[in-house]
Amino acid sequence: MIKRTHSCGDLRDSDTGASARLCGWVNTYREQGKGLVFLDLRDRAGLTQVVCDLEDSDSELVEIARGLRREDCIGVEGKVRLRDGGANDKLETGAIELVAERIQVFSKSKTPPILPDDHEADKISEDKRLEYRYIDLRRPSMQNILRTRSQVTRIVRDHFGNEGFLEVETPFLIKSSPEGARDFIVPSRQYPGQWYALPQSPQIFKQILMISGCDRYLQIVRCFRDEDPRADRQAEFTQVDLEMSFVDRQDVMDIMGSFATRLWQEILGVDIGNIPQMSWHDAMEDYGIDRPDLRFDLKLVDCGDWAGDIGFRVFDDALAKPNPRVKAIVIPGGAEKMTRKQIDGLDALAKQFGAGGLPVTKVTADGFATGIAKFLAPHADRVREALGAKEGDLVLFGADTFDTCLKVMGELRLKLGRDLGLIDDAAWKFLWVVDFPMFERDEEAGRWKAIHHPFTSPMPGEESKLQTAPGDCISAGYDLVCNGSEIAGGSVRIHDQAIQAKVFELLGLDGDTAKLKFGFLLDALQYGAPPHGGIAFGLDRLVMLLVGTNNIRDVIAFPKTQTGQDLMSNAPGPVDAEQLEELFVASTAPEEED
Missing domain, CATH: 3.30.930.10 (Bira Bifunctional Protein; Domain 2)
Incomplete structure (x- = not known):
């Protein structure tokens, strides 16, 4: 048996001239003319290119090399050399190749129903990948x-x-x-x-x-x-x-x-x-959620000090409820940035989480325009100062009980963070x-x-x-x-x-x-x-x-589907009547028809 001296991610140009033994799976295979066979050998550590010079090899090696296919499990013994055609900078082993002197086939593979290729994974249904999890796990990203x-x-x-x-x-x-x-x-x-x-x-x-x-x-x-x-x-x-x-x-x-x-x-x-x-209280009041994402600002603004003074029925009705809240989200530059379609989408999201609707207004040089502007106009200076809003901003309002208002506004804040590109994906905020x-x-x-x-x-x-x-x-x-x-x-x-x-x-x-x-x-x-x-x-x-x-x-190496099934092992499954009997258990589930 060929026992490996290196993993498929180990060899470098400093190993040139050395003997090495590798074990793994055939990731790709190609013949170049009649004289050369190239294959990429893969294990969890990486890829190494293996070359078989058919003209200089014995007949047994030639026969084995020509019979190899993707996902065959093999061992290779040979010598390390620099690549003839130049290095492959995409691989850590890209400067070298292993010239095969002996190949041992540990196990042949049937034509695999899926391939362990990260570039192709998105084209394969998740159910299919879970059914053939032992192949899916061979993908480099899964090994990582x-x-x-x-x-x-x-x-x-x-x-x-x-x-x-x-x-x-x-x-x-x-x-x-x-x-x-x-x-x-x-x-x-x-x-x-x-x-x-x-x-x-x-x-x-x-x-x-x-x-x-x-x-x-x-x-x-x-x-x-x-x-x-x-x-x-x-x-x-x-x-x-x-x-x-x-x-x-x-x-x-x-x-x-x-x-x-x-x-x-x-x-x-x-x-x-x-x-x-x-504090939990500050998280809820400022972000509408008890696990706030601090990678972007856009805090909720409390409107309780003035919301009952403007004669807007939605606010008045909310303030009459137990433990009420009126909150706003001020979107800098949102008056120009946000389209009508986007605002309608936010309104639909607010309703999905329990709001009756989504009052909005735009901030102008001398007050407010559109939406609930007529209610805000008599109090323009006071409201703008309370909101910290500037000309060109868009303001969204939520008004309801503590639970509903903050749930709605918290969800809107998260969506705005994603849609407006406010989230720094490279940041870690604990x-x-x-x-x-x-x-x-x-x-x-x-x-x-x-x-x-x-x-x-x-x-x-x-x-x-x-x-x-x-x-x-x-x-x-x-x-x-x-x-x-x-x-x-x-x-x-x-x-x-x-x-x-x-x-x-x-x-x-x-x-x-x-x-x-x-x-x-x-x-x-x-x-x-x-x-x-x-x-x-x-x-x-x-x-x-x-x-x-x-x-x-x-x-998770062997997860269940969203509905709790293991598609690889077909769990859950039936058990013998004898097993149920000795447990004093009887099933009341309807029998499946043939």
């Missing part, structure tokens, strides 16, 4: 993603290991306690009628590890959520999970920030600098969002919902509000945002059993229900629980950012 993902996990283990974290595994077969997304459930053969669940996160177990004296915990863990189909979600995903004892919010943010700084430096060569903090409310009101259910999760602690000094004003209680939660994407989220946890019981009560879990679902945590909290906090980040989404893809399936 796998390599980057491996680099990230290596840095995770090295960085946090040096900070004293212990890598501890938590169970995959746990008790079901559905909160939010549905659990994947697993029947127990030994306990008929009883079920395990696959974990949506290791949250409770990592808290118990803190109570157990573990002090600092790390896990790169698979998590499972049986969610409705979404383009950016996978039913199984990988999370990097951390927990620390005897810490406050800043301690966790500092250690996560140092990791992010190292990661971006080592992977991309980028210094992200100090990560600023912004931000800690802090001081989240602990709860939001679920009006349909008539109870409170946790903004993060039910184990998040109030900020110090906020505990009394759990009794008097839960809606005003600020949590010790924090999210790390990068370029408008949340890449990590965490909190200081509740370590007092009485506070945890009160939070469960506010969330509509009476004592018996809380005991049934989380009794082992409530019990553990009574045996000397340390103050503790942690954070988790999605490995898949982090790698998406680092490699610059918007498709989560690109960064």
Whole structure:
């Protein structure tokens, strides 16, 4: 067997005259006249041109060389020489070629249904690429993603290991306690009628590890959520999970920030600098979203001081609603820049997110023109000063409840950033969002919902509000945002059993229900629980950012489709009746017709 001495990306002009052995796949093949065969040999490290001089080779080598086709898996032994026809500057190995003296075919390939060619990938349906994933993964871009993902996990283990974290595994077969997304459930053969669940996160177990004296915990863990189909979600995903004892919010943010700084430096060569903090309230008021993209400005402008004075019914109706907001986006030079078609598109987007419409106006030298100008004209100087608007600007308004107004204006801001080319694609803008409310009101259910999760602690000094004003209680939660994407989220946890019981009560879990679902945590909290906090980040989404893809399936070796299927292995699939029988499970699904 030919055993390689180099990868297909290693050889350089300094290796000229040396013997080398390479192994890989035939990327391209061509015969030049009757005397030469050229092929590009590929492995995960790169490409090397191999040349077979048929006139100077023995008959066995000639026969093998002429029989090669794309994606055959081979080994080649030969001598390195400078290319006769000049270097190929597009390849790192482009200065040399390997003159074959021996070729061994490890495995012939059928004519592949797809080719591992990055230039052709967009022409192939994603379903076809997922069906033949073992070929699709041979593409250089996919190999680079796998390599980057491996680099990230290596840095995770090295960085946090040096900070004293212990890598501890938590169970995959746990008790079901559905909160939010549905659990994947697993029947127990030994306990008929009883079920395990696959974990949506290791949250409770990592808290118990803190109570157990573990002090600092790390896990790169698979998590499972049986969610409705979404383009950016996978039913199984990988999370990097951390927990620390005897810490406050800043301690966790500092250690996560140092990791992010190292990661971006080592992977991309980028210094992200100090990560600023912004309160949830400021993020919502200024950007309309709790994960603002700071690569462009275009802040929302509050109009509450004057909106009720101009006699515009849309504003008046909004201000009569509970917790109202009137906001504006001022587009510099937008009066000339924005077409009627673009403005109509923004109006349609606003309606899509719950607005009744999109009031607009243009700023002129002496006031306003078009749209709602007649309502603004009597107050022109006051309004222009409040908006910070100049002649030639276009102003968009939103007016509704806090939730609806800010949702609409936040979406409009993001679209304008993209459409007007305001986003610096080369920039990396990190931000800690802090001081989240602990709860939001679920009006349909008539109870409170946790903004993060039910184990998040109030900020110090906020505990009394759990009794008097839960809606005003600020949590010790924090999210790390990068370029408008949340890449990590965490909190200081509740370590007092009485506070945890009160939070469960506010969330509509009476004592018996809380005991049934989380009794082992409530019990553990009574045996000397340390103050503790942690954070988790999605490995898949982090790698998406680092490699610059918007498709989560690109960064997972064997992903599911948007509808949860594995097209390569045909999962999910049926199981034998005997398997169901021994699990005491019966299917009620309608039988498929032949």
